[in-house]
Amino acid sequence: MTKPVAIVIGGGSTGAATAHDLALRGLKVILVERGEIASGTTGRCHCLLHSGGRYCVKDQEAGIECIEENIMLRKIMPDGLELNDGLFIAITDSDMDYKDKFIAGCEACHIPWEELTPQQALAIEPNLNPNLKAAIRVPDGVFEALRFCLSFLATAKKNGAEIHPYIEVLDLLSTGQGAIKGVHVQDRTSGRVYDIEGDIVISATGPWAGDIAAMAGASVPIQPTPGVMVSMNQRVVNLVVNRLNKAADGDIIVPQRQTSIIGTTSWPVDHADYIPVPEDHIQMMLEKGAELVPGIRQARMRGVFAVARPLIASAGQADGRELSRTFECFDHAKRDGVEGFVTITGGKATTARAMAEKTADVVCRKLGLDAPCRTRDTVLVSYREYYI
Amino acid sequence: MAWQVQFRVFRSSRGEVPAHFDPFTVEIKPDETVLDGIERIWAFQDRTLTFRHACHHASCGSCAMRVNGVEKLSCVTYIQDVTSDGGTLVVEPLRNFPIVSDLVVDVSPMFHRMHEVGMPIIRSAEPLGKPENFNCFENCIECGMCVSACPVMLTSNQYLGPAALAAAQRTIAEPRGVDVRSIWQLADDENSVWRCHTAFECGEVCPSNGDPAGAIMALRRRLILERIKSLFGRGILARQRGG
Ligand SMILES: Cc1cc2nc3c(=O)[nH]c(=O)nc-3n(C[C@H](O)[C@H](O)[C@H](O)COP(=O)(O)OP(=O)(O)OC[C@H]3O[C@@H](n4cnc5c(N)ncnc54)[C@H](O)[C@@H]3O)c2cc1C
Ligand code: SF4
Numbered sequence: 001m002t003k004p005v006a007i008v009i010g011g012g013s014t015g016a017a018t019a020h021d022l023a024l025r026g027l028k029v030i031l032v033e034r035g036e037i038a039s040g041t042t043g044r045c046h047c048l049l050h051s052g053g054r055y056c057v058k059d060q061e062a063g064i065e066c067i068e069e070n071i072m073l074r075k076i077m078p079d080g081l082e083l084n085d086g087l088f089i090a091i092t093d094s095d096m097d098y099k100d101k102f103i104a105g106c107e108a109c110h111i112p113w114e115e116l117t118p119q120q121a122l123a124i125e126p127n128l129n130p131n132l133k134a135a136i137r138v139p140d141g142v143f144e145a146l147r148f149c150l151s152f153l154a155t156a157k158k159n160g161a162e163i164h165p166y167i168e169v170l171d172l173l174s175t176g177q178g179a180i181k182g183v184h185v186q187d188r189t190s191g192r193v194y195d196i197e198g199d200i201v202i203s204a205t206g207p208w209a210g211d212i213a214a215m216a217g218a219s220v221p222i223q224p225t226p227g228v229m230v231s232m233n234q235r236v237v238n239l240v241v242n243r244l245n246k247a248a249d250g251d252i253i254v255p256q257r258q259t260s261i262i263g264t265t266s267w268p269v270d271h272a273d274y275i276p277v278p279e280d281h282i283q284m285m286l287e288k289g290a291e292l293v294p295g296i297r298q299a300r301m302r303g304v305f306a307v308a309r310p311l312i313a314s315a316g317q318a319d320g321r322e323l324s325r326t327f328e329c330f331d332h333a334k335r336d337g338v339e340g341f342v343t344i345t346g347g348k349a350t351t352a353r354a355m356a357e358k359t360a361d362v363v364c365r366k367l368g369l370d371a372p373c374r375t376r377d378t379v380l381v382s383y384r385e386y387y388i
Numbered sequence: 389m390a391w392q393v394q395f396r397v398f399r400s401s402r403g404e405v406p407a408h409f410d411p412f413t414v415e416i417k418p419d420e421t422v423l424d425g426i427e428r429i430w431a432f433q434d435r436t437l438t439f440r441h442a443c444h445h446a447s448c449g450s451c452a453m454r455v456n457g458v459e460k461l462s463c464v465t466y467i468q469d470v471t472s473d474g475g476t477l478v479v480e481p482l483r484n485f486p487i488v489s490d491l492v493v494d495v496s497p498m499f500h501r502m503h504e505v506g507m508p509i510i511r512s513a514e515p516l517g518k519p520e521n522f523n524c525f526e527n528c529i530e531c532g533m534c535v536s537a538c539p540v541m542l543t544s545n546q547y548l549g550p551a552a553l554a555a556a557q558r559t560i561a562e563p564r565g566v567d568v569r570s571i572w573q574l575a576d577d578e579n580s581v582w583r584c585h586t587a588f589e590c591g592e593v594c595p596s597n598g599d600p601a602g603a604i605m606a607l608r609r610r611l612i613l614e615r616i617k618s619l620f621g622r623g624i625l626a627r628q629r630g631g
Contacts, residue, residue: 037442038448044444047443047447144443144447145443146443166489166492188436189402190401190402191401238524239522255524256447258596274432302446303445303464305443305444382503384499384503388503
C-alpha cells in the first residue's frame with residue numbers, strides 16, 4: 001500500500017512537531033520551509049519552556065496546555081532543555097495583591113508551585129532585587145529554539161519524512177473542484193519552480209497563515225502581534241525570573257547559555273515579514289528588567305530582536321495581550337468549503353507537540369486513517385541527527 | 389541617524405559558476421547589526437537572497453558569515469564596529485563548507501563530526517555561588533566559525549577540525565555518562581589533534597568563549613601524558629591496547 005502524502009508548509013516549531021507526528025502515524029511527510037529551519041517566529045521567541053504560570057490567572061486553557069506539555073517535553077527531549085525552574089517575584093504592593101490569585105491559578109491549572117521566603121529566593125538567586133517581598137517557584141524551563149525544531153525534524157527524518165528548507169510555497173494547487181491537491185513552489189537555492197502533489201496540505205506558517213490561506217481563497221483570523229526582546233552579555237540568573245503580576249511589558253528574564261533575555265512587549269502589525277524594533281522598547285526592557293535583577297544595569301546589551309506572535313484574533317482586542325495564547329486547527333472544508341487543506345496556528349513553541357497531535361487527528365480523520373498519536377512517549381533523537 | 393552602507397553580498401545559485409557579488413545600498417543605524425541589514429535587503433530589495441538565521445541573540449549559531457573577510461556572528465555584529473557612514477561591507481559565506489546558495493552553507497559535515505564526538509549539550513552551569521546544581525547549554529553554539537577560520541581545514545577535508553576537537557576535549561574533561569574511549573581514539577589520530585598547526589585563528593573568531601585552540605592544546609597535553617602513563621602500563625591508552 002502506498003502511504004498517503006502530507007505536505008507541511010513551515011519549518012517552525014509547529015511544522016516540525018506536525019511532521020514528526022504524521023511520520024510516526026505512518027504518513028509520507030514532505031515539509032517545505034522558505035528559509036532556514038526556525039527562521040520565522042520560533043527562532044526569535046523567548047525560549048521559555050512555559051510552566052503555565054504566565055497564563056494561570058487570565059488564560060487557564062493555555063496554562064493547562066503549557067504544564068501538560070512541559071511535563072511531556074521533559075520526557076521526550078531529555079537532553080535538550082535547561083531545567084532550572086522559574087521564580088515569580090513580588091516587588092511592589094500591587095504584586096503582593098496578585099499573589100493569592102496566582103496561587104489559585106496554579107492550583108486550578110495543576111502547576112506545581114512552592115512559596116519561598118525572600119531569604120530563600122536570594123539564597124538561590126543572589127542577583128535578584130533585594131527588596132523582593134515574595135517568591136513562588138514553578139517548573140519553568142528553557143529551550144534553544146533551532147535545536148528544539150531540529151529534534152522533532154531529525155526524528156521525523158528517521159521515520160521517512162523529507163525536510164526541505166529554502167523551498168517557498170508560491171501558490172496552492174487546486175483540483176478545480178474546490179479541493180487543494182498540492183503546492184506550487186520555488187527552490188530558492190536554484191530558482192527552479194515546480195509542483196509537489198499530495199493527499200493533504202497543512203499550513204503551519206504561524207503569523208503568515210493568512211497569506212497561505214488566501215492562496216486557497218480561504219481565511220484565518222490571525223493577528224500578527226510582535227514583541228521585542230533584549231539579550232544581555234551575561235547570565236545574570238539561573239532560574240527564569242518573572243514578575244508576580246498580570247502580564248506586562250518587560251516582566252520576564254529568561255537565562256539561556258551565557259545570556260539573559262529580557263522580554264517582552266506586544267503590539268499589532270499588518271504583516272510579519274519585517275518587524276522594525278521600536279527604539280523606546282529597548283530602554284523600557286532594560287529598566288523593567290533591572291527592577292527584577294538590578295545587575296542588568298551593569299551588564300552589556302548583546303542583541304535586540306523582534307518577531308510576531310501568531311495570535312488568533314477575536315473581537316475587541318487592543319494590544320494583543322488580551323488574546324488567548326491557545327491554538328486552533330482550522331479545517332478549511334468546514335470553514336471555507338475547501339477540501340484537502342488544514343491550517344494550524346496560534347499556540348506556543350512549548351505546546352507544539354499538542355498542536356501537532358490535534359492537527360494530525362484532523363488530518364487522519366479527513367483521510368480516513370485509523371492511526372493513534374504516538375508522540376507522547378516517543379523520545380526524540382539528537383538534533384545533530386538532522387544533519388546525518 | 390541612519391548611515392548609508394553598501395553591502396557587497398556574495399551571490400551564487402546552486403550549481404552556478406562563477407559566483408559574483410551584488411551591491412545593495414542600505415540605510416542602517418550604526419547600532420543595528422549586519423543581520424538587520426541583510427534581512428532588510430531580503431525584505432525590501434531582493435527577495436531571492438538566501439541566508440541562514442534563527443535566534444538573533446548569538447545562541448543558535450546559524451547566522452555565521454564572513455564580514456570583510458573575518459568570521460562574524462552577524463546577529464551580534466554591530467554596523468559601527470565593522471564599517472562607517474558611506475562605507476562598504478563585503479559579506480560572504482563561511483569557508484570550508486560546501487556552499488548551497490548565496491550566504492547559505494551546508495553545515496552537515498561539521499554536525500557529522502560533532503555527532504561522532506557525541507558531546508552532550510547540557511552541562512552544569514557556572515555556579516553563582518549556589519547550593520543547587522543548575523544546568524545550562526554548552527558554550528559552543530556549533531556556528532562553524534572556527535572551522536571557517538582554520539587554515540588547516542583549507543588544505544585537508546579529513547581534519548576533524550577545531551569545533552569537534554574542542555567538543556572532544558570538553559567530553560573527555562567532563563564525560564557526563566559518555567563513554568570516552570572512542571573519543572580518545574578519534575582525537576589521537578594524524579587527522580585530529582596532531583594535524584593542528586597551532587595557528588590560533590579559531591580562537592580569535594569564536595563568539596562564545598569556546599576557545600577551541602586552547603582546547604586542542606589541552607587535549608594534546610592529555611594525550612602526551614596518557615602516552616607516558618601507558619609506557620608504564622597504566623592509563624586509558626594502556627587499557628585500550630590491552631583490549
Ligand atoms: C516575542 C515572542 C516571544 C515568545 N516567547 C515564547 C516563549 O518563550 N515560549 C514559547 O513556548 N513560545 C513563545 N512564543 C510563541 C512561539 O514563538 C510561537 O507561537 C511559535 O514559535 C510559532 O511557531 P510556528 O511554527 O507556528 O510559526 P513560525 O515559527 O513562524 O513558523 C512558520 C514558518 O512558515 C514559513 N513560511 C511562511 N510563509 C511560507 C511560504 N510561503 N512557504 C514556505 N514557508 C513559509 C516561515 O518562514 C516560518 O519559518 C513567543 C512569540 C513571540 C512573538
Ligand atoms: S568552538 Fe566557537 S567558533 Fe567553533 S563552532 Fe563552537 S562556538 Fe563556533
